[in-house]
Amino acid sequence: MTGDSSTAEMVSARFRKELVADSWIGEISSAFPQQRFELLTATPVADGVLGLGATVGTEPTAAGDAIRTHPDITGYEELHADAERLLARFKWTERKFFNYLRAVSVPPEFPVVVENGVMEFDVTVDRDQFERIGAVLEGREQAYEVVSVVSARESASVLTDRQRECLSVALREGYFSVPRECTLADVAAIIGVDKSTASKTIRRGSERILEWFLVGQNAPEPP
Template sequence: MADLSYSMPKVRMKVEASGSLAELSKAHPDATFRILTSLSTDAGHMTLVEIEELDPERAANFLEGDSDVLTHEVLHTDDRKAVIQFLQESEPAAGRAGQESNNPPPYPLVLRDGWILAESITTHDRLTAFREQLEAVGVKYELLSVTQSQDPTELLTERQREFVTEALERGYYDTPRRCSLTDVADALGVNKATASGILHRAEGAIMKEFMEGPSME
């Protein structure tokens, strides 16, 4: 049986943002910003953001009027959203704190009204290091929840994984099903009741893990 004692915390938190995008989100608190990626280049720090509920031209004009923004480009627009890429001289403080503590940002990040909302699975030591880095540079943050998230390789026992794998491969979970519970049981050399019990416990563990920690959006 697999060792079920090892787990890592699933962390949901909000972190105060800074820079051009943070100010834009404060100016338009009803808009939703999704930071798709953000990385440092030889030319500066590049950010790719998807914006909903905000006129793309208004967003572009805001960035154009910000002295911290070196360049910007509207890559896509439609009736619902816009995708904008812009370049700054340096990475915002919260991003640097994540890099320094070995906590790479779990993109996409949701930004609303000046706060970044994020959910990730990390270690206790890395979480502590991230908090210390944020405090060191004066960035405000709030832990919304910290729950134990089972390592996927430890979530099921070896026998449960064997039965779930067999059921998946044979199409037991397909719609419509391509095999019956009896077929799975026969393939693994057990009776139908035993197969049902093992799969039921495995399905329960998977569902509990999936439902724990709702989305932050």
């Protein structure tokens, strides 16, 4: 194929990034290290960002109060609260996260998750945009890492149709559960093959997934 094909290749990536010391969510999440903070949706507005978020853990009320009373929060409305989860709509003044992605014209994917001063977010971009995100983050003082990268073009050809069917049945029926919830004979009967074929297909399919996950583009095409 020509270079045009690789240019159009889409990549799903997850980034993990340390938050700046003066970020309100970085400050609050560090004060509540056992809480999980989820930004479910958000949009920039003229004087800040309007968002919907949740905090999950053992201290949702205290964490919600910390958000509500933080100086950077200019509006706050609690929508739901129970012993483990609090949901609220709020508005805040800083827009650093959106500025990162605006630099490469990439919309964020939600939820954006923050735990103990570290943010994780996903993007689906082409290769050029992926490289530009890395360049933008490299230019900041905070540490970051790429947690995972999956190429849609690569993943589409990882398994044969038979391997995908066999592994899907095995997973659904509990063949990989501990303790195992179905036998190899059960899987074979469902997809209409003998035990030997089912065993070989599961083994080869599992090997292909491991090669693709650990080796990536260097993995051979399926037989």
